[in-house]
Amino acid sequence: MLNNTTANVICRIVFGRRFEYDDEELQGILRGFFENFSTISGIYRRRICRVVLDFFAAGTETTSTALSWAILYLCLYPDVQTKVQSELDTVVGRGRQPAISDRARLPYCEATLMESMRIRPVLPLSLPHTTSRSVSLGGFTIPQGNDHHPNIWAAHHDPEVWDDPDDFRPERFLENHDSPTVKKNDSWIPFGLGRRECLGAQLAKMESFLLFRDLNSNSS
DSSP, X not given: OHHHHHHHHHHHXXXXXXXXXXXXXXXXXXXXXXXXXXXXXXXXHHHHHHHHHHIIIIIIIHHHXXXXXXXXHHHHOHHHHHHXXXXXXXXXXXXXXXXXXXXXXXXXXXXXXXXXXXXXXXXXXXXXXXXXXXXXXXXXXXXXXXXXXXXXXXXXXXXXXXXXXXXXXXXXXXXXXXXXXXXXXTTOOXXXXXXXXXXXXXXXXHHHHHHHHHXXXXXX
């Protein structure tokens, strides 16, 4: 269910509207795709399959998994859920759906989602990277051509960076509690970091935030 809902958030961002699952226009697009797919040569068919796989693996499954963790932690911490819903009621109200333009005015919602991604990153180990030349890091030399996996879990649970890293506490991402704003932390890297950060990071943040707010705005 979350996979379908997540895919529809992508549709809303890309096409400006969502599709019902039995929508005739959507079904026609799918039929046309599959009819033409059979005429594509082998090498291009494999490339298309890889692109489609990227959409599902990197764009849908990861976001739905992150939201599943967020829902679980809201169930475990009802006081946090109450604060999220209170902020939504104050800023958005009950008469409309939250919009991306509301994001700056919903710092506690964003901090809660960030804390969920910190304590339970979708990928505990990031995708492998290869050094294009020998580099020195933290007193160690990494040879050219060496594969390495950035340890996101360790970065997100380092007690020297995070106070009580095993505690679920969205407030760690907030500052100025009289008028809260989201506080960034360079050790929060659920999408990787630097020039090799996930290409879809900004879309994923927007997508997961929209869906997280939609779910909570309709849950009470």
